[in-house]
Each structure stands twice: as C-alpha cells, then as structure tokens.
Amino acid sequence: MSYVDEVLERVRTKNASEPEFLQAVDEVLNSLRPVIEANEEKFKKEALLERLCEPERQFKFRVPWVDDNGQVQVNTGYRVQFNSAIGPYKGGLRLHPSVNIGIIKFLGFEQIFKNSLTGLPIGGGKGGSDFDPKGKSDREVMAFCQSFMTELCKYIGADTDVPAGDIGTGAREIGYMFGQYKRIRGVYEGVLTGKGLSYGGSLARTEATGYGLLYFTDEMLKSNGKSLEGKICAVSGAGNVAIYAIQKAQQLGAKPVTCSDSTGWIYDSEGIDVDLLKEVKEVKRARLSEYAAKRPSAEYHEKKAGEHGVWTVKCDVALPCATQNELDLDDAKALVANGCFAVAEGANMPTTLEATKYLQENGILFAPGKASNAGGVATSALEMSQNSERLSWTFEEVDGKLKDIMVNIFRSADSAAKKYGCDGDYVAGANIAGFEKVVDAMLAQGVC
Ligand code: NDP
Numbered sequence: 001m002s003y004v005d006e007v008l009e010r011v012r013t014k015n016a017s018e019p020e021f022l023q024a025v026d027e028v029l030n031s032l033r034p035v036i037e038a039n040e041e042k043f044k045k046e047a048l049l050e051r052l053c054e055p056e057r058q059f060k061f062r063v064p065w066v067d068d069n070g071q072v073q074v075n076t077g078y079r080v081q082f083n084s085a086i087g088p089y090k091g092g093l094r095l096h097p098s099v100n101i102g103i104i105k106f107l108g109f110e111q112i113f114k115n116s117l118t119g120l121p122i123g124g125g126k127g128g129s130d131f132d133p134k135g136k137s138d139r140e141v142m143a144f145c146q147s148f149m150t151e152l153c154k155y156i157g158a159d160t161d162v163p164a165g166d167i168g169t170g171a172r173e174i175g176y177m178f179g180q181y182k183r184i185r186g187v188y189e190g191v192l193t194g195k196g197l198s199y200g201g202s203l204a205r206t207e208a209t210g211y212g213l214l215y216f217t218d219e220m221l222k223s224n225g226k227s228l229e230g231k232i233c234a235v236s237g238a239g240n241v242a243i244y245a246i247q248k249a250q251q252l253g254a255k256p257v258t259c260s261d262s263t264g265w266i267y268d269s270e271g272i273d274v275d276l277l278k279e280v281k282e283v284k285r286a287r288l289s290e291y292a293a294k295r296p297s298a299e300y301h302e303k304k305a306g307e308h309g310v311w312t313v314k315c316d317v318a319l320p321c322a323t324q325n326e327l328d329l330d331d332a333k334a335l336v337a338n339g340c341f342a343v344a345e346g347a348n349m350p351t352t353l354e355a356t357k358y359l360q361e362n363g364i365l366f367a368p369g370k371a372s373n374a375g376g377v378a379t380s381a382l383e384m385s386q387n388s389e390r391l392s393w394t395f396e397e398v399d400g401k402l403k404d405i406m407v408n409i410f411r412s413a414d415s416a417a418k419k420y421g422c423d424g425d426y427v428a429g430a431n432i433a434g435f436e437k438v439v440d441a442m443l444a445q446g447v448c
Contacts, residue, residue, distance in 0.1 A: 007049040018102025031428040034420040065143040079127035082108040085441040089125030092166030113434030114370040120381040145176035158189040165194040190387030193380035202383035204398040210244025212375015215406035217344040229253040234315035237322035241346040258310040270297035321346030329354040345369035371430035
C-alpha cells in the first residue's frame with residue numbers, strides 16, 4: 001500500500017464521523033500523489049502527512065447568552081489552529097446552524113494550502129459556532145458575540161491567531177467581537193480582520209473575495225485563449241462573495257443572470273441589478289423574493305428539494321459562491337449539456353468530488369476555491385500589514401495588490417500542474433503549489 005493510501009486509511013478511521021473533513025483530505029492527498037511519490041521515503045520517515053492532517057490544536061467551548069425574552073441560550077464555539085508552519089493561524093469564523101467540528105476542520109485544512117498560495121506569511125485555522133444570526137435582533141447578536149469572544153480571546157492574538165469573517169460573520173459581528181476582545185485583553189491590536197474602516201479595517205476587504213475570484217477567472221480564461229467579455233454567468237449565493245463577484249463580473253464585461261439564497265433563486269434576463277441585490281441582502285437582510293418583487297425582468301424560484309436551481313440556466317461560466325457541496329454530479333451534467341466552459345469556485349468546496357471529476361473530464365476549465373477565492377484571506381493579510389505599520393492604504397493600492405496576488409496564484413497553480421505532468425488541472429496545481437511551501441517550512445522546523 002502506498003504512503004498516501006496508508007495515511008488516507010488512518011485519517012478515515014480516526015475521523016469517521018467528519019465527512020466534510022474526509023472529503024477535503026481525500027481531494028488534497030490524492031492530487032498530491034505525484035509529489036509525495038517522488039519523496040515517499042523521506043515524507044514517511046518524517047510522518048509528514050500524518051502531521052499535516054492533525055490540527056496543532058483545537059478548542060471547543062460553551063457560549064451562553066441571553067435572548068430578548070430573558071431566556072438563556074447555549075451554543076457551541078470552535079477554533080481549530082491547524083498549521084502554523086508559515087505564519088500565525090488565519091481563517092474565518094463561521095456562524096451557521098450546520099457548524100460542527102468536522103466542518104471547521106475541513107475549512108481549516110483547506111485554509112493551510114490557500115494561505116500558502118497567496119505567497120503571504122499566514123498559517124491555517126478556522127472557527128465558528130452553531131449560532132444562527134438570522135432572525136436575531138442586534139442586541140441578541142451582540143450578546144452572542146461578546147460571550148463567544150470572552151472565551152475565544154484566550155487563544156488568539158495579533159501574532160498568534162487572527163480570525164476573520166465567513167458565512168454569518170460580517171462587519172456587524174466582527175465589530176462586536178473586536179470590542180469585547182479589546183475590553184477583556186486591554187490591547188488595541190489587529191486581532192481580527194474584516195474590521196470597519198473607522199477602527200483598523202482595510203479598504204477593499206469587503207469586495208476582496210468576489211473581486212479576487214473574477215481576477216483569477218479572467219487570468220485563467222486569458223491563458224486558455226478565452227475572455228469574460230459578453231459571457232453569461234450563473235452565480236449562486238447572495239452574500240458577501242456572490243455580490244462582489246457579480247459586480248466585478250459586470251465590470252469585466254460579463255453578464256451574471258442568477259443568484260440564490262437558502263430559500264430560493266433568481267433568474268434575471270436583464271442581468272442582476274447589484275444595487276438592488278445589496279439593498280435586499282446587505283441592508284434589509286431580506287429574502288430574494290423581495291428582489292423579484294422590485295424587478296420586472298426577474299423570476300423568483302422557491303428552493304425545492306431535488307431541484308438544481310441556478311445550474312439549470314444556460315451559461316458560459318458558473319460561479320458557485322454559496323456553500324460546500326452545492327454543485328453535484330447532476331448539476332455538473334446540466335452545466336456541460338448547456339455549453340458552460342468554465343467553473344470557478346467562490347465558496348469553499350462547493351463542488352462535490354464526483355462533479356469536479358466530471359467537469360474536468362469534459363474539458364471544463366475548473367478553478368478550485370482554495371486558489372480562486374484566496375483573495376479574501378490575502379486582503380485580510382494586507383489588513384494585518386496595515387495594522388502593524390499603523391497606516392491605511394488607498395482602495396486602489398489594496399485592489400492593485402489583490403489583482404497581482406490573484407494573477408500570481410493562477411500562475412503558480414498553472415506552472416505546478418505543468419511541472420508534474422497534469423497541465424490544465426488547476427486542482428492538482430493549486431494543491432501542489434500550496435503544499436510545497438508548507439512542507440518546506442515544516443521540514444526546516446524539525447519535528448513539531
Ligand atoms: P454569506 O453569509 O455572506 O453568504 C452566503 C450566501 O449563501 C447567502 O446568500 C446564503 O443564503 C447562501 N447560502 C448559505 N447556505 C446555503 C445553502 N445551503 N443553500 C443555498 N444558499 C445558501 O457568506 P460568504 O459570502 O462570506 O461566504 C460564501 C462562501 O464563500 C462560503 O463557503 C465561505 O466559506 C466562502 N468564502 C468566503 C470568504 C469571505 O471573504 N467572505 C473568503 C473565502 C471563502 P441566506 O442569505 O439565505 O443566508
């Protein structure tokens with residue numbers, strides 16, 4: 001049995017109840033086979049893969065808070081500090097009822113390679129809670145965030161672990177958490193990113209993941225003799241990533257015609273109206289049916305089990321920007337049948353393993369999230385730099401650096417794929433390029 005298979009078997013046995021984590025490890029280790037097989041003896045002696053798949057440490061804690069009726073509620077908080085070989089742990093905090101340790105571990109594991117790919121000195125981590133901010137009052141969200149940070153603040157710091165936003169954690173939640181950290185620890189430092197502009201946030205951080213996704217996609221298309229100009233895009237999600245992906249796609253000449261949320265999806269033949277979408281989702285925090293009510297060219301479809309939503313729409317480019325495993329094999333088949341030629345992931349692991357394989361086998365240009373959505377964490381690292389030097393850069397400065405980083409990520413993934421004989425396979429290329437730097441640092445630092 002090969003070293004990769006041995007480790008995969010051990011990871012499966014040890015983490016049997018964590019399907020998302022197993023899916024992420026499976027994808028990464030399988031795509032790393034050419035590199036690992038070329039160094040099998042050395043890596044095995046160093047137990048390198050076993051160390052890579054075991055978080056350095058993980059915290060699980062009680063988060064009690066009082067709701068508006070005076071009732072005490074209890075949620076579970078998590079922080080997984082996965083790998084600090086190349087820098088302080090960095091990764092978002094997800095607030096969603098589906099959160100459990102397996103989801104946080106999958107996200108933290110992916111984050112190691114993504115952060116390495118940015119070329120910036122940041123390690124991998126992730127955290128969150130099964131708390132659902134939806135439908136809660138601002139006071140309830142504040143009560144939760146303060147209780148969450150009361151415990152989390154013991155484990156994080158500007159030079160050790162710097163969390164950020166993710167699903168359910170936007171500017172409001174980061175603000176409440178930052179206030180509580182400062183109050184308890186008594187230090188004003190860049191311990192969180194995604195902060196408001198008045199207290200250390202970076203211009204262009206809000207836009208970064210969506211914009212970065214489109215910079216990457218643009219570069220991938222150009223390198224394959226294609227362009228975004230005039231192309232129809234199917235986008236899922238209606239949150240931070242989706243909104244700014246739609247905006248940048250329009251700026252680059254494409255026409256996004258769909259978006260979705262957890263209750264339904266929109267097809268807008270005239271192209272999505274970003275200002276209206278922002279008003280509905282960012283300001284009112286309402287459902288997408290409100291978008292359709294104000295826009296005659298839009299159709300609203302209620303989400304139904306077994307239906308394939310935005311992926312049934314005829315498009316050239318698909319941009320999944322909602323959540324994990326939202327694009328399955330049937331969706332992939334529908335996209336190929338409808339003439340789609342590129343899929344670029346804005347969300348983390350939105351495409352199932354079978355769907356990814358099908359898309360790649362059918363010649364679709366496929367951009368894996370850990371490369372194509374790395375613009376968010378890259379700009380978070382730029383926010384850390386600005387906080388350290390106590391300066392704020394202009395929007396253009398940050399956006400220019402973001403664009404350079406995304407183009408470089410594409411080039412690293414592309415050349416790693418070519419080097420190991422899998423030209424055009426950006427999944428393998430991204431994993432290999434991210435892995436090489438982390439492994440180099442781990443080996444240099446001895447057994448730890
Ligand atoms: P948001 O919470 O801002 O938005 C998520 C969107 O997806 C919402 O519109 C939500 O609907 C929708 N959604 C969530 N779950 C489902 C579901 N099961 N079915 C359909 N729609 C769903 O999150 P972000 O935009 O920040 O994150 C989206 C993805 O991108 C996540 O995978 C995240 O990990 C990843 N990501 C985010 C980064 C960032 O900088 N924000 C950086 C890198 C990756 P509703 O409005 O109803 O809640």
